[in-house]
Amino acid sequence: MARTKKKPAARKSRPARAKRARKAAPARRVVVLVATRKGAWLFEGNPARKTWRANGPHFLGHIVNHLVLDPRDGRTLLAAAKTGHLGPTVFRSTDMGRTWKEAARPPAFPKVPEGEKGRVVDHTFWLTPGHASEPNRWYAGTSPQGFFRSDDGGVTWEPASGVNDDPRYRIWMGTVQDGTPDGPKMHSIIVDPRNPAHIYMGMSGGGVHESHDAGRTFAPLVKGLEVVEGFDAANIAVHDPHCVRLCPSNPDRLYQQNHCGIYRIDRPSDEWVRIGKRMPKRIGDIGFPMVVHPRDDQTVWVFPMDGQTVWPRTSPEGKPCAYVTRDGGKSWQRLDSGLPADQAWWTVKRQAMTRDAQDPVGLYFGTTSGDLWMSRDEGKRWANVARNLPEIYAVETAELR
Amino acid sequence: MKVLIPSPLRSYTRTREVEATGTTIGELLADLDRRYPGLRFRMIDEQDKMRPHMRFFINGEQVFDMNRALRPTDEVQIVQALSGG
Numbered sequence: 001m002a003r004t005k006k007k008p009a010a011r012k013s014r015p016a017r018a019k020r021a022r023k024a025a026p027a028r029r030v031v032v033l034v035a036t037r038k039g040a041w042l043f044e045g046n047p048a049r050k051t052w053r054a055n056g057p058h059f060l061g062h063i064v065n066h067l068v069l070d071p072r073d074g075r076t077l078l079a080a081a082k083t084g085h086l087g088p089t090v091f092r093s094t095d096m097g098r099t100w101k102e103a104a105r106p107p108a109f110p111k112v113p114e115g116e117k118g119r120v121v122d123h124t125f126w127l128t129p130g131h132a133s134e135p136n137r138w139y140a141g142t143s144p145q146g147f148f149r150s151d152d153g154g155v156t157w158e159p160a161s162g163v164n165d166d167p168r169y170r171i172w173m174g175t176v177q178d179g180t181p182d183g184p185k186m187h188s189i190i191v192d193p194r195n196p197a198h199i200y201m202g203m204s205g206g207g208v209h210e211s212h213d214a215g216r217t218f219a220p221l222v223k224g225l226e227v228v229e230g231f232d233a234a235n236i237a238v239h240d241p242h243c244v245r246l247c248p249s250n251p252d253r254l255y256q257q258n259h260c261g262i263y264r265i266d267r268p269s270d271e272w273v274r275i276g277k278r279m280p281k282r283i284g285d286i287g288f289p290m291v292v293h294p295r296d297d298q299t300v301w302v303f304p305m306d307g308q309t310v311w312p313r314t315s316p317e318g319k320p321c322a323y324v325t326r327d328g329g330k331s332w333q334r335l336d337s338g339l340p341a342d343q344a345w346w347t348v349k350r351q352a353m354t355r356d357a358q359d360p361v362g363l364y365f366g367t368t369s370g371d372l373w374m375s376r377d378e379g380k381r382w383a384n385v386a387r388n389l390p391e392i393y394a395v396e397t398a399e400l401r
Numbered sequence: 402m403k404v405l406i407p408s409p410l411r412s413y414t415r416t417r418e419v420e421a422t423g424t425t426i427g428e429l430l431a432d433l434d435r436r437y438p439g440l441r442f443r444m445i446d447e448q449d450k451m452r453p454h455m456r457f458f459i460n461g462e463q464v465f466d467m468n469r470a471l472r473p474t475d476e477v478q479i480v481q482a483l484s485g486g
Contacts, residue, residue, distance in 0.1 A: 084454065085481045086444070087445075089442070111447055120446040120448055
């Protein structure tokens with residue numbers, strides 16, 4: 001089993017002597033977990049979130065799609081990794097990345113009988129810690145789309161849903177040619193904080209789905225979602241949710257950044273409402289990431305992307321900006337202070353924007369050009385944390401005492 | 402028999418050359434996985450197929466068949482294809 005041990009590559013961005021803030025310094029320290037096309041980094045913030053110490057690279061040369069800390073124990077890190085040549089695996093650390101140990105059985109589809117064509121996991125794309133009442137349970141979404149579960153903290157993984165083999169779902173999942181440029185994906189696996197058996201997930205392509213039996217079965221949840229012009233929205237295969245988020249302060253409310261707009265749903269309704277129509281016309285409501293406020297179900301951030309013509313997948317007009325709504329999508333405000341004013345042609349991938357839970361909320365995003373940005377004031381002002389990393393695939397936060 | 406390990410897999414073996422046994426490539430890889438757990442899945446997928454950019458040579462000859470017979474005196478070389486990225 002591969003083990004790695006590495007010293008943190010200390011790089012202090014500035015002396016850690018912060019001005020005395022008007023408010024009491026947050027008691028919890030934020031660590032930003034950055035997964036990139038060429039490895040992973042941990043950026044450890046000071047209590048004021050003003051200086052950041054780079055710890056990495058971990059797994060240099062590995063394509064790391066997701067790096068997540070288990071909030072239930074505050075110490076187990078899982079990294080979904082592969083290289084251009086080597087097959088996919090999951091690495092696990094229980095000492096904040098000082099040492100890593102590979103999963104004994106990474107996510108893999110069942111072997112099919114000789115003569116049949118079985119599926120092969122190209123990479124694990126998404127990692128979700130299980131419900132608070134289920135320590136050691138994790139879920140994983142793969143490319144091509146598969147739903148996997150671990151009940152031992154990520155050491156061994158098993159296929160965990162009928163959707164992996166359901167002929168109807170297999171049609172909805174499509175083939176590699178139907179999916180996103182680097183493979184069709186299962187993502188946005190969300191466990192209802194009130195009920196461990198209630199799970200949502202998204203497939204690109206293949207729609208949003210809901211389970212009431214811990215993922216064993218799912219049913220589509222796509223009513224109200226638009227699809228690309230000329231296609232029938234009744235066909236689940238043509239739905240493409242980019243990112244789905246559940247509001248921690250109101251688990252009956254979910255938001256979604258879709259290939260075709262920004263949506264909200266308030267359960268028990270089963271119909272999504274397009275709230276992105278209120279975005280400025282010249283910006284549109286296409287993008288990948290979406291972030292929900294930890295305590296306010298009316299507040300959501302998005303990072304628009306140019307989805308016109310050939311889908312450049314850049315910031316609109318080369319002017320990167322986040323947008324926020326503080327009224328559930330009735331109105332949107334541009335947040336670009338501190339970001340490049342023009343000629344910045346990067347964008348932010350679906351897993352590469354997140355928040356912490358402090359007050360005010362800190363926002364974080366990583367760019368396709370390898371820069372890491374953050375805001376300590378909910379997006380009013382952005383500051384660069386790191387430049388010249390590899391292309392950033394995912395950004396998550398962990399808060400440590 | 403002698404097996405040459407490419408650099409991306411040396412985090413498992415810690416050395417460029419290891420010993421392993423087997424009468425076929427498939428058996429050899431199973432033995433390597435016993436000695437270095439996790440190694441096989443990085444090269445062979447869950448359908449027992451060689452991953453697209455991994456290549457196997459026996460005494461300098463490229464092989465694609467997991468059932469290809471091996472002799473104890475053979476030398477096996479595992480190589481990453483020069484596929485960039």
